[in-house]
Amino acid sequence: MKRYGILLVAVLLCMACNKEHTTTLPDNAAMRFEMKHPATRATATAFEQGDRIGLYITEYDGDAAAPLQISGNWTNNVAATLGGSQWATAKKIFWSDNKMDVYGYYPYMTPVSIDEQPFAVALDQSTERNGDQLGGYEASDFLWAKSEGVAQTEGTVALQFAHRCSKLVVKLVKGPSYEGDLPDNATVYIHSVVPTATIDFTTGVVVKDLFGEMATIKTRKIDNATYEAIIVPQRLDSRRPFIEVVVNGVSYLLEDTFNFKAGKQHTLSLTINSNPDQVEIEIGGEIEGGWN
Template sequence: MRKWNYIWMAALLLASCDKAEEIAVDDGSIRFVMQYPSATRATETSFEQGDKIGLFLTEYTGETPAPLQISGNWANNVAATLEGTEWVTAKKIFWSDNRMDAYGYYPYMSLTSVDEQPFSIALDQSTERTGDQLGGYEASDFLWAKTEGVDQSTETVTLQFSHRCSKLVIQLVKGPSYEGELPDSATVYIHNVVPTATIDLATGAVTKDIFGEVATVKARKVNNATYEAIMIPQRIESRRPFIEIVVNNISYLLEDTFQFKAGMQHTLSLVINSNPDQVSVDIGGEIVGGWN
């Protein structure tokens, strides 16, 4: 009888050990919640598994926040990767005794500056994501967030991200003389745009490289009638070739001026006819902040 009691007690001890291992231990490190600018669809408007964000935390001195620096902050460009439902930092970040400001940006970069960090959009934004390698569109979509005055009473740090570049949506519309359906092999280009910029991580501002050379960007396809691309905020002041659609080896070219505004989605509806010289444009309303 005593032998069975020993066996029963041993089983209880093993079970209690298993349950103890299941309990998460609070080690005092900071947990982060990253909120995408718009969360209405599962792919474009949410972070995906393996996405990597850069984090900075700066300390206050009394009531005065410290300026963001390339180094010497409480946390310096720490990578946080989405694994399951949690953001896992490359190294644990613990709370300071002082209040802090938290900065986040996406996609993660090896930085050389926090106020003039070089950045460029992809010239081919139709490329797909492969593993950890972002597609051209995703790699071009710079996101930024800041949360001020966090401390240990906050428990978690929530960062609400916003788009800091500009998005162009091009919708193809069949004109009266266009015959047949829009093909699935159309290609859309945006000409004469500067693809390079500098980023101020303290404010999230994206500024066009004033010495940057103009280039052509290939848009990504959403469906047969819709194409989109991320642009550096800038103004195209002189009338020049702007949008080109290649359909069935026929090139439809639109010349125009345009202003790409930071954090804005611009929609252009292009009416195409059988005659490639007959292209008209309708500029739709602007969407601020969260893009759908």
């Protein structure tokens, strides 16, 4: 009898240790997610098939929200992948009886810190997506969302994402002395910017690496007159080489100062003439949040 009693205790302990994996809960206990892109775009229109978002979820203690941690949360960096019109999580996430805070970010990564996660925009943002491998522009476009105090009665968790870096759009305009059409082989570079930063997942704030070295970013082409790039938020206080347009072997270089603001799109119109020394710049208005 004593031997059977010991065996029974061992079995019960084993079952308790594996409760998370063996407990069967009704489907309505599993969380569902609706991911809302800032302007229905992670690339040009919306999140694409196969895009992955990272999810962190914390559980309240009564009315007190729990702090977000690198581990030990209700959910720790679970990937949600877009397939069809639905987001499927790498494992089922179940509701708690308490309220919860839900954090989402894109693109998916493996964080080593919650408040100082290293991040960098791509130096070549003209590279295109190849299967699950994001193109340089998409991989640089950090998005963040948070939904506070959600409860199971809401059924679906809606996450409204926002751009957290800065976007620069360069538009080429033919000057009076520029002959012919704009070529289809122009290349536009952004000089003198720091591409490295840290991310605070609790707030979604992206902070330039204070010790980061300046580098050059190759933009991606939208059409013969429009080029764009994602930039870490920062201020260029001193006048220095800024934008370079290479057209048919001729380099048009502009020196200037600039302030890349977080979550905003900046548009610069560059008027180029036959003389590469004659480059005029016009700064357009800023677009917030949902970039077009």
